[in-house]
Amino acid sequence: MRVLRTVSVRLVAGTxxxxxxxxxxxxxVLVRYFSDRLTDQAVDAAHQISEFMAGSTRYSMLLNRKQDAYQSMRRIARSPGVVGVRIFNKVGVVTFSSRAEEVGGRVDPQAEACVGCHQPGAPRQSIDESGRVRLYRTPEGMRVVGVITPVRNDPSCAGAGCHPPPAERPILGVFDVRTSLAGVDAAIGEARRRLFAGAAVAFVVVGVAAVLLLDATVRRPIRALARGTRELAAGHLEYRIPALPGDEFGALGASFNAMAASLLEAQQENARWSRTLEERVREKTEALERIHRQILHVEKMASLGALAASVAHEVNNPLSGILTYARLNRKRIERSEDRSPLLRQISEDLELIARESERCGQIVRNLLLFSRAPHEGELRPVAVGEVLQRALALVAHRLQLAEVRVETRVEPPDLTVTGDEGQLEQALVALVVNAQEAMPDGGTLTVTAEALPDGAVRLAVADTGSGIAAADLPHLFEPFFTTKPRGQGVGLGLSVVYGIVQRHGGTIDVRSEPGRGSVFTIVLPPPGATAVAAATAASPAPGTRNP
Structure with a gap:
């Protein structure tokens, strides 16, 4: 059975x-000792009876008053516990017995009462005390102790004239007293029963105490340790074994708890490292994805810039010719004296052609501005606060009409940046106008400029307008992309801003949520890095060429 395989059960069973x-x-051992002591006491009592009988009948025998002696022995024989009293002479003839049927009979020299003296050869003249005692059972099963006491022929007996001298007959006969051991056996049986009953009770009491002690000192600690190992195997490292006694089990429990605490600490440390690693992997992944998107965006914008430059150069020459000849023919018509309606109509048409050609030329110039890099000589220290104030002054009337409240902050006030002052002003004007158009019902425009710890400069233009849809954010800086209704813009404003920022070696980013406004952030590099960044921005993207 499984329960018998446990250490605690086997230990309890063994105990x-x-x-x-x-x-x-x-x-x-106690029963045997008690039995021997009671038997010895019974034998001593038999000896005393035998000695008493010999002494009490001695005087009557010396006076040859046998009947008096016999009467005394009969009274002794009727005493409780005395089975019988008899006297037999040296040849074994029973001369007296408390049982009349034994008188005159002969006792076998090899019987239990005679064999001690009648050894092979001559009879022994004396025998020690232990040899005069015999223990035997009657046919009824009763134990009997018999004691023989030799009747010695001393001079007083020989002088009475009834016995020969002691030298001729040293032993006249033998007293044989037999006493019952029934009382002794009953006492031994009662003592045995009480002793075994007491032993059984003591066994139960001691056994229960031993079981309780083993349960408290062995079984419970083992069960606590076993449960702790199961909890630990199940992954419950926070489990602790309750306090155990201050013995080996207590030391083992303390070691177990220390091990569990170490494992829990290691697991928590691994979990922290795992979370940290996951966080770092996520951050690096997001950074790589962001860089990848930026690279793709830069390549796309570079390709669009190269394409825009090519298209601008190819379109600019015909437009210049169209504009020149439209103006030339209009001047010819104005110098002509002919004022016919047809010529006036032709003059107005030429004016329309010239005006639209100029608008197309402006678009071409913006395309060139989007794709062209400034010369290094054009970059000089620029006071950011002054550029910001001029840009806001250019659109102040427009902002006032739109009920837009303006907040500015420049930290530090003398903040400077290396760049093209005109292009930076143009970029800020474009962002402010874009923010104002996003707030047709008024709002708050916040323009800030601040120095970063690495020396770079961050410009931010924030509005509280309608915001930009998430699907439109990746295309904001592409040429000709616009969210305005048809006819209200060609979508070159933000692309021009992007080109200006790229030519200054900076970055531009936008954060926006529909209904919560937008924030455009420009970061321009420190003065020493501007020229290198600008040269890098001017290099063609793979698969493209400079115009």
Whole structure:
């Protein structure tokens, strides 16, 4: 059975078995000792009866008053516990017995009463005390102790004239007193029962105490340790074994708790490192994805810039010719004296052609501005606060009409940046106008400029307008992309801003949520890095060429 395989059960069973064997052996030894003591007392009592009978009848025998002696022996024979009293002479003839049927009979020299003296050869003249005692059982099963007392022929007996001298007959006869051991056996049986009953009670009490002690000192600690190992195997590293006694189990429990605490700490440390690693991997992944998007965006914008430059150059020449000849023919018509309606209509048409050609030329110039890099000589220290104030002054009337409240902050006030002052002003004007158009019902425009710890400069234009849809954010800086209704813009404003920022070696970013406004952020590099960044921005993207 499984339960018998446990250490605690086997230890309890072994302890109980050891207690059972110990109590059984102790009870057996005590019963044997008690039995021997009672038997010795019975033998001593038989000796005393025999000696008393010999002494009490001696005087009557010296006076040859046998009947008086016999009467005394009969009274002794009727005493409780006395089975019988008899006297037989040296040849074994029973001369007196408390049982009349034994008188005159002969006792076999090899009987239990005579064999001690009648050894092969001559009879022994004396025998020690232990040899005069015999223990035997009657046919009814009763134990009997018999004691023989030799009647010696001393001079007083020989002088009475009834016995020969002691030298001729040293032993006249033998007193044989037999007493029953029934009372002794009953006492021994009662003592045995009480002793075994007491041993059984003691075994139960000691056994229960031993079981409780083993349960408290062995079984419970083992169960606590076993449960702790199961909890630990199940991954419950926060489990702790309750306080155990201050013995080996207590030391083992303390070691177990220390091990569990170390494992829990290691697991938590691994979890922290895992979370940190996951966070770092996520950050690096997001950074790589952002850089990848930026690279793709830069390549796309570079390709669009190259394409725009090519298209601008190819379109600019015909437009210049169209504009020149339209103006030339209009001047010819104005110098002509002919004022016919047809010529006036032709003059107005030429004016329309010239005006639209100029608008197309402006678009071409913006395309060139989007794709062209400034010369290094054009970059000089620029006071950011002054550029910001001029840009806001250019659109102040427009902002006032739109009920837009303006907030500015420049930290530090003397903040400077290396760049093209005109292009930076143009970029700021474009962003402010874009923010104002996003707030047709008024709002707050916040323009800030601040120095970063690495020396770079951050410009931010924030509005509280309608915001930009997430699907439109990746295309904001592409040429000709616009969210305005048809006819209200060609979508070159933000692309021009992007080109200006790229030519200054900076970055531009936008954060926006529909209904919560937008924030355009420009970061321009430190003065020493501007020229290098500008040269890098001017280099063609793979697969493209400079116009």
């Amino acid at each position: 109980l078995l050891l207690l059972l064997v110990s109590f059984a052996l102790l009870s057996t």
